[in-house]
Amino acid sequence: MNTQEKQYCMMRIRSHYPKFRGKEQVIADYILNNPQKIVHSTINQVADDLGVADSTVFRFCQRIGFKGYQAMKIALATEIVEPIQDIHENIMEHDNEKTVAEKVFRSNMKTLEDTLRVLDEPSFKQTVQAILGARKVELYGSGGSNVIAMDAYHKFIRTGISVSVQSDTHMQLMSASQLTSDDVAIIISHTGASKDMMHVLEVVQDNGVKTIGITNFAKSPLSQKVDIPLYTVSEETDYRSEALASRIAQLAMIDAIYVNVLMAKKEHGKEALQKVRKAISVKRV
Numbered sequence: 001m002n003t004q005e006k007q008y009c010m011m012r013i014r015s016h017y018p019k020f021r022g023k024e025q026v027i028a029d030y031i032l033n034n035p036q037k038i039v040h041s042t043i044n045q046v047a048d049d050l051g052v053a054d055s056t057v058f059r060f061c062q063r064i065g066f067k068g069y070q071a072m073k074i075a076l077a078t079e080i081v082e083p084i085q086d087i088h089e090n091i092m093e094h095d096n097e098k099t100v101a102e103k104v105f106r107s108n109m110k111t112l113e114d115t116l117r118v119l120d121e122p123s124f125k126q127t128v129q130a131i132l133g134a135r136k137v138e139l140y141g142s143g144g145s146n147v148i149a150m151d152a153y154h155k156f157i158r159t160g161i162s163v164s165v166q167s168d169t170h171m172q173l174m175s176a177s178q179l180t181s182d183d184v185a186i187i188i189s190h191t192g193a194s195k196d197m198m199h200v201l202e203v204v205q206d207n208g209v210k211t212i213g214i215t216n217f218a219k220s221p222l223s224q225k226v227d228i229p230l231y232t233v234s235e236e237t238d239y240r241s242e243a244l245a246s247r248i249a250q251l252a253m254i255d256a257i258y259v260n261v262l263m264a265k266k267e268h269g270k271e272a273l274q275k276v277r278k279a280i281s282v283k284r285v
Contacts, residue, residue, distance in 0.1 A: 009075040010035065012064040015118035015231060018223050023052050027060045031076070039077045043069040108248045114233035115249040126228050128260045130210050131161065135182035138204075139165040140172055142196045145188040148214075148250045152186065155258040159265060160272030169196050176200050181208035189213070190232070190246045192220025201225060214250055 013028050020028050030050055031038055038046065046069075047054045058069055066072040095103070131137055137156060141149035146167055153165040166172045179185060185204040189197045192215035201222065204211060213226035216234065223229040232249035262269040 009064075009066075009072060009079050011114070011118065011233070015120075016064055018229055023050075023056055024060055024063065026050055027052070027057060035076055035080055039073060039080060107245065111232075111234045111245050111249050112252055115231070115252070118231050118233055120230075123228050123230060124256075127212050127230060127257055128264065130184050130212065130228065131156075131257065131261050132264055134161070134184040134210070136162040136164065136179070137184045137186065138175055138179055139163065139186050139188070140176070140197060140200050141188040142169070142194045144247060145190060145194075145197075145250070148188050148247065148254065149186075151251060152188075152254045152258075155254060156261070158273050158276045159258070159262050159269055160275075161261070172196070172200055173203055176203040176209075177207070179204055179207050179209045181210075184210045184212060186212045186214065187222060187226065188215075188250060189220075189222050190216050190234075190250075192216060192222035194222075197222060214253055216246060 010032065013032060017025070017028055027046075027050060030046070041049075043054050043057050047057050050057075061067075061069050061072040064072070066075065139149040139152050139156075141147070146165075149165050150167075153163055156163040164175065166175050176185065185200070187197050187201060192213065198221055201211060201213075205225075210228075211226040212228045212230065213222045214230045214232065215222050216232055223231070230253060232246045232253060234245035234249060262273065265272070
């Protein structure tokens, strides 16, 4: 068993979860809710508990990247006995300023690495293509996620694409009501359960708007309902919330989309970028 199999069994299940259907979702829920029981059960016992065939459980294990049930069970056992932890994140009260800074930096690095591991290539490609083909791109976020939406606006306005962002929740709903099936809405929410963002989603979907969601990889209402879900991975600690840690991954995700879009636009992208640079050059001394 390689290191990736050893450490990322439950992460794989969570990252694949939105794509599971029917019996696959039942098996995923069973494993996530009963990891200790799985470790001490045979494939026959699991199949009997769920009322499915052994082959269904076996195919599920292969679906998430393992050779079979036994390989998945060993990986899960190791993960339970040795939980995934970033020792650099264990900030102590006696740590000096430099040590705290190092631990925060390393935690951010881990957040980026974990997010990259669960990045779904087809979904990411669909995101880039959707933005390139849109008449207009509208960005939505609430609270801390609105800061990310503003950063995304700051980037995408350089591409020549028609892009907009609103901070006020009423204005967000008003702008959402004016989008059409030719447009794209990018909704950013770490929890994927923000009432404001779910209201926006309802409005844009009523208009047939293509929707992209950037959220944490755990199952959420947003990830289940958008056309294209993109996931970030972050962990909560004593000194930093999970949502705060996810900010780094969200920014990186936006950066990656922006660069891909700008590259795809080729000369048109370069021209748009030059226009922005020329316009703001008067602000420099």
